[in-house]
Amino acid sequence: MMALIDRLLEKRARSAAQHASRRGLLKTLGGALVGASAVPLLPVARADGHGGPAHPQEQGSDTDCDYWRYCAIDGFLCSCCGGSANTCPPGTEMSPVTWIGTCHNPADNRNYVISYNDCCGKPSCGACLCQRDEGDRPPYRPDKTNDINWCLGTSSASYHCSTAVVVGVAFEE
Amino acid sequence: MLRKSLLLAVLVGICGQVAAAEPPPPLPVEPTGVIETLPDRYPAEWFLVHDAAFFHMSDGKVYVIDTSKDTVGEQVQGMFPVNLMGSYLQVPSRGEIMSVETFHTRGTRGDRFDVLTIWDNANLAVVAEVQLPGSKRFMGMPQRVALRTMNNDRWLAIFNLSPSTSVTLVDLETRSIVNEIPTPGCSFVYGNGDMTFSSVCADGRMLTVVLDENGAEQSRGFSDVFFDSDDTPIFERPAQVGDMAYFPAFDGRVQPVAMGASAAMPMASWSLIGEGEESWAPSGIGLDGEDDLGRIYFLMNPEANGVDGMHNAGGAEIWVYDPEARRRVLRIPLQEWGLSFAVGRGEEPKVLVTNPVDMSVELYDGLTGDFIRKITGFGQETPLMIMSAQ
Numbered sequence: 001m002m003a004l005i006d007r008l009l010e011k012r013a014r015s016a017a018q019h020a021s022r023r024g025l026l027k028t029l030g031g032a033l034v035g036a037s038a039v040p041l042l043p044v045a046r047a048d049g050h051g052g053p054a055h056p057q058e059q060g061s062d063t064d065c066d067y068w069r070y071c072a073i074d075g076f077l078c079s080c081c082g083g084s085a086n087t088c089p090p091g092t093e094m095s096p097v098t099w100i101g102t103c104h105n106p107a108d109n110r111n112y113v114i115s116y117n118d119c120c121g122k123p124s125c126g127a128c129l130c131q132r133d134e135g136d137r138p139p140y141r142p143d144k145t146n147d148i149n150w151c152l153g154t155s156s157a158s159y160h161c162s163t164a165v166v167v168g169v170a171f172e173e
Numbered sequence: 174m175l176r177k178s179l180l181l182a183v184l185v186g187i188c189g190q191v192a193a194a195e196p197p198p199p200l201p202v203e204p205t206g207v208i209e210t211l212p213d214r215y216p217a218e219w220f221l222v223h224d225a226a227f228f229h230m231s232d233g234k235v236y237v238i239d240t241s242k243d244t245v246g247e248q249v250q251g252m253f254p255v256n257l258m259g260s261y262l263q264v265p266s267r268g269e270i271m272s273v274e275t276f277h278t279r280g281t282r283g284d285r286f287d288v289l290t291i292w293d294n295a296n297l298a299v300v301a302e303v304q305l306p307g308s309k310r311f312m313g314m315p316q317r318v319a320l321r322t323m324n325n326d327r328w329l330a331i332f333n334l335s336p337s338t339s340v341t342l343v344d345l346e347t348r349s350i351v352n353e354i355p356t357p358g359c360s361f362v363y364g365n366g367d368m369t370f371s372s373v374c375a376d377g378r379m380l381t382v383v384l385d386e387n388g389a390e391q392s393r394g395f396s397d398v399f400f401d402s403d404d405t406p407i408f409e410r411p412a413q414v415g416d417m418a419y420f421p422a423f424d425g426r427v428q429p430v431a432m433g434a435s436a437a438m439p440m441a442s443w444s445l446i447g448e449g450e451e452s453w454a455p456s457g458i459g460l461d462g463e464d465d466l467g468r469i470y471f472l473m474n475p476e477a478n479g480v481d482g483m484h485n486a487g488g489a490e491i492w493v494y495d496p497e498a499r500r501r502v503l504r505i506p507l508q509e510w511g512l513s514f515a516v517g518r519g520e521e522p523k524v525l526v527t528n529p530v531d532m533s534v535e536l537y538d539g540l541t542g543d544f545i546r547k548i549t550g551f552g553q554e555t556p557l558m559i560m561s562a563q
Contacts, residue, residue, distance in 0.1 A: 071482075072482075074485075097336060121282055122281055123229055123280075124228050126228050131485070132482055133486075134482035135482070137402055137403075137406050138408060139334065140359070140375050141375050142336040142338075148311070148312060148334060149258055149313050152335055155282070155285075156281055156283075157275055157285060157308070158277065158280075158281035
């Protein structure tokens with residue numbers, strides 16, 4: 001595990017130099033998603049209906065922490081756990097509520113709303129731990145926090161890994 | 174005569190050697206079944222190190238560590254589990270530790286049970302359980318503000334997030350649920366008088382709820398808006414001196430909130446950073462603390478100010494302040510990096526810091542800032558939160 005953390009730290013330093021501390025860390029946790037009364041169930045419903053392969057107008061690998069969709073993620077990447085950026089591994093359960101982030105896709109220069117649905121019901125995947133936290137807020141903003149275990153509304157509270165599902169193009173401010 | 178004396182001396186010497194070569198008496202038979210105990214009140218040098226077991230969350234645990242010792246055998250005093258990203262609170266007046274945790278009947282599947290497990294300080298043994306309703310207790314990164322006692326330590330207030338928010342009140346005498354108080358839009362439980370609690374709200378206000386002697390809500394009120402959770406967020410974890418809670422902000426300010434009144438009252442904020450320090454900001458998980466001298470501590474990151482996504486990365490130094498004078502009194506440069514820390518009790522406080530580079534914990538002198546020792550190899554993997562033992 002220490003080697004994994006070391007790699008995580010080094011990767012973050014290299015790939016997100018402007019954002020990541022060299023020793024920045026494993027904060028982590030839990031999973032993410034949000035829900036909250038303010039934003040909530042729309043992203044969820046869309047996520048449930050999703051699940052296809054990655055869109056062709058994307059660049060990079062969904063097993064890399066610096067993949068564009070993971071800008072606000074904090075957890076184990078489902079792409080390294082038998083799932084993908086938008087699907088859960090076999091035998092797990094996708095959380096029906098989630099938190100959302102807004103990430104920029106450099107391939108088409110658009111901002112997208114990303115729903116970070118957790119996959120639940122099995123022990124921690126343990127692979128590809130990724131923490132980026134862009135736009136993350138403390139848990140008093142549940143719609144924008146990745147600090148809580150978002151295996152809520154699932155039959156099991158056991159967190160396994162996190163997805164990053166595109167649920168729409170973000171509105172321009 | 175001389176020859177006889179020499180001969181006698183040689184014989185005595187030989188006999189002495191023979192006697193010395195005889196084995197010592199056998200070890201006495203030892204009793205089995207002996208279990209160690211701890212003092213009711215833990216010494217100031219002891220800390221509680223919460224290993225949330227991020228890579229296997231059903232194995233969360235809290236180590237009781239004596240930081241004054243040099244070897245693992247002397248440092249580790251005991252341990253208790255906190256299952257599935259649980260929360261805990263030591264209540265010294267009761268000699269007990271409150272632990273809120275979650276179990277499934279088949280490990281990671283099956284029926285779910287949320288329970289308050291009550292351990293006694295001296296035996297680290299379970300003395301009671303209270304089943305909590307509704308699969309709603311807060312479950313996430315370890316927090317110091319998810320639990321607190323009220324009503325002269327008779328009640329335990331438990332923060333829920335499902336993601337709707339509320340506070341469950343448990344009677345620690347009868348070991349039963351007293352009430353559940355909804356706190357829509359507001360989170361955590363902050364001390365604010367014995368029959369009152371406050372919560373921080375997404376809209377930038379503080380909620381204060383006053384309870385009656387039966388645990389029923391008597392009144393509630395809100396402060397004015399004092400921060401913007403999008404643009405000028407505060408951390409939810411304050412350092413606390415007396416009735417004043419000092420919330421660090423992402424942008425390097427500290428926001429005092431008076432908790433001694435019937436309603437939480439935000440005061441004027443002030444900056445933790447000075448000229449030439451504009452890139453510094455608070456960052457980390459357990460990123461602040463306070464000591465018995467009335468000083469407050471913040472974990473500071475040299476490159477986090479104004480950088481999105483850096484607020485949980487931890488920091489390179491701990492800065493100590495006199496909050497009355499609004500003046501920094503000490504900088505503690507860390508050996509490598511810090512993610513969480515806690516400050517011990519007493520007039521000569523020690524600071525125990527999680528070093529995320531090797532997941533050890535490191536002890537510093539809170540008066541001089543000197544590094545004292547690294548503590549590791551006690552079974553910890555992800556010691557994400559530390560509390561001073563009580």
